[in-house]
Amino acid sequence: MAMKRRIKNRWNNIILIFRMMLRYWHYMLAGFVCMLLFALFNGVSVTLVIPVFDYVFKPDKVNLLYTDFSSFLVALGEMLKQHISSSGGFFPAIQNYGALWEDAKMLMLQTDSLSILYLLCIAVFLIILFKNIFYLLHKVLFNSVRGRTIRDIRNYMFSRYLNQSLTFFSRHRVGDAIVRMVGDVEIVSEQLINSFVNVIREVITVLVFARIAYLLNPVLLLYSIIILPVFSFTIGLLGKKIKKYSKRIQEQLSNLFSSVEEVLNSMKIVQVFRHENYEKKNFETINQKHYRMWFKAQYYGTLNTPISELNTAITGIIVIIIGGNMILTPGSSFTLGDFTAFLFALFSMLHPLKVITQVYTDIRKALVSLDRIGLVLNQESRIQDKPDAIAKDTFDKEITFENVTFGYKENKPVLKNFNLTIPKGSKVAFVGSSGGGKTTIANLMNRLYDVSSGAIKIDGIDIRDIKLDNLRKFYGVVTQDSILFSKSIKENIAYGSQEEVSDEQIIKAAQIANAEEFINELPNTYNEVLGSKGSDLSGGQKQRLCIARAIVGDPPILIFDEATSALDTESEQKVQQAIDKATQNRTVILIAHRLSTIINSDKIFVLDKGKIVGSGTHTELLKTCSRYKQLNKLQFGSREL
Secondary structure, eight states, X not given: OHHHHHHHHHHHHHHHHHHHHHTTHHHHHHHHXXXXXXXXXXXXXXXXXXXXXXXXXXXXXXXXXXOSHHHHHHXXXXXXXXXXXXXXXXXXXXXXXXXXXXXXXXXXXXXXXXXHHHHHHHHHHHHHHHHHHHHHXXXXXXXXXXXXXXXXXXXXXXXXXXXXXXXXXXXXXXXHHHHIIIIIXXXXXXXXXXHHHHHHHHHHHHHHHHHHHHHHOHHHXXXXXXXXXXXXHHHHHXXXXXXXXXXXXXXXXXXXXXXXXXXXXXXXHHHXXXXXXXXXXXXXXXXXXXXXXXXXXXXXXXXXXXXXXXHHHHHHHHHHHHHHHHHXXXXXXXOHHHHHHXXXXXXXXXXXXXXXXXXXXXXXXXXXXXXXXXHHHTOOOSSOOOTTOBOOOXXXXXXXXXXXXXXXXXXXXXXXXXXXXXXXXXXEEEEESTTSSHHHHHHHXXXXXXXXXXXXXXXXXXXXXXXXXXXXXXXXXXXXXXXXXXXXXHHHHHTTOSSOXXXXXXXXXXXXXXXXXXXXXXXXXXXXXOOGGGTTSOHHXXXXXXXXXXXXXXXXXXXXXXXXXXXXXXXXXXXXXXXXXXXXXXXXXXXXXXXXXXXXXXXXXXXETTEEEXXXXXXXXXXXXXXXXXXXXXXXXXXXX
């Protein structure tokens, strides 16, 4: 069953990629035309060997009628004119190439060798010129298709990542995501898309040269065909080995990227605890494993060349022996020029055949990466709109939790049969020990996760029945981790609204968040570009920018999830002032460990192991809730706030 599902997904992914390619069908069509013309000119260039050996260097010419180049050109033009006329037009004349060749042979027997040589040199130059022009054009056109397809695949993958629930990211490493989007997509495009193009080009080339070889000597071609299958058998054996190690390479590369990403993001901890050498050794171990897999794949890939060369040599020797016997047979019409052209045609087929057999190996490599990116391509988001989801634009009455059960892991609920009502305009707070479910409540309200059972409702409507865009417009969220982007301060604040916001709105949000004072001290004020994760700002400054971002879109509900827990006393006071200003005339949800930040809440809920064990004002809870009294004592001793 799992195998059938994997094969089905693989084919779906291949179809998806080729659909992306077909968006650029006009480029592909032009590329195929150029490809065909390249193959035809390539084939014609081989046939020019025949007159060189049979007519240029023929010593026993008699009845010379054309002894200079100009008279030969006139005769040649007249011959072509008559041939076209007798054939009934240009294209019929091309199809009647047998008669044309016989007329050409007669003309060359009546022309001096030097004139033929001049014409052949001109023809060779023009043919090679046009052949390379069409080769260049077909490469440019198909590279354009490939590049655009790579771009589209990465865009599609990134959009899929953006639509995944947080559960997905808790199970998959960031480094692995980077490898999939960069390395695996590149491999798929290089091996799968290029293989598709290469196969078509080389098949056309093989057919053109096979036709030429057939016209020259069909018997000798038959012998050659019997010998050539040795190619595919040997290359196929190598392909299995290469696929095996290609899969391991990508796995080790994911480990490598994930290790680098994790360590570099945790440099402070690494250095504080003096683990530089430990991390260095750990990285070297992973890197060594990647090197071993890479080396083995390269080894088996390198074997392709010597094996192919050996096969070519064996084929050539056998064909030369058979063809030589045919030439030396008395009365044979098979000339030295024919044999030379046949050899050129045959060996011109060997490289395309090598490429075609190599495609098997390339596709096996691609399938490894295709399966890896397929994890994302086939991964439907757990959080998505229902087909009949409604567009609710206003928050009018209340938020309710009705018998909500949820756990991040199966059979381990964080909330169980949880009930709660938050009226519009109220200021409520959640306190309790870590793991009690405080942050979970905020995550569920935003539909970052969906409840396992029960329902969360806004104004009596299940939030799963509301379009996500509409639902999340209701909330402005400030988390404990002050997450900022490497953009300007203006862009970071504006990030809080899906609609375009004016400079006046951004400034107003910054003023409410008490952020304007330090913004104006920066060299470029609101246009100041922040470093990675806002590293050039203090914790309090970053948090005030996060508050400005949360309120710039004027959401009716604000959620503060441990917004001050990581700050020093002075920064906490400034951020608390910003929170007090930002929460006016809004529904406010405070999640906190520090009781000092929530004592003025209209209602405080005390959570313990996913259950509400107390609710009321600060004063009421000190009298009625032992758990709250315990928390108060732990933070303030016998002193009551």
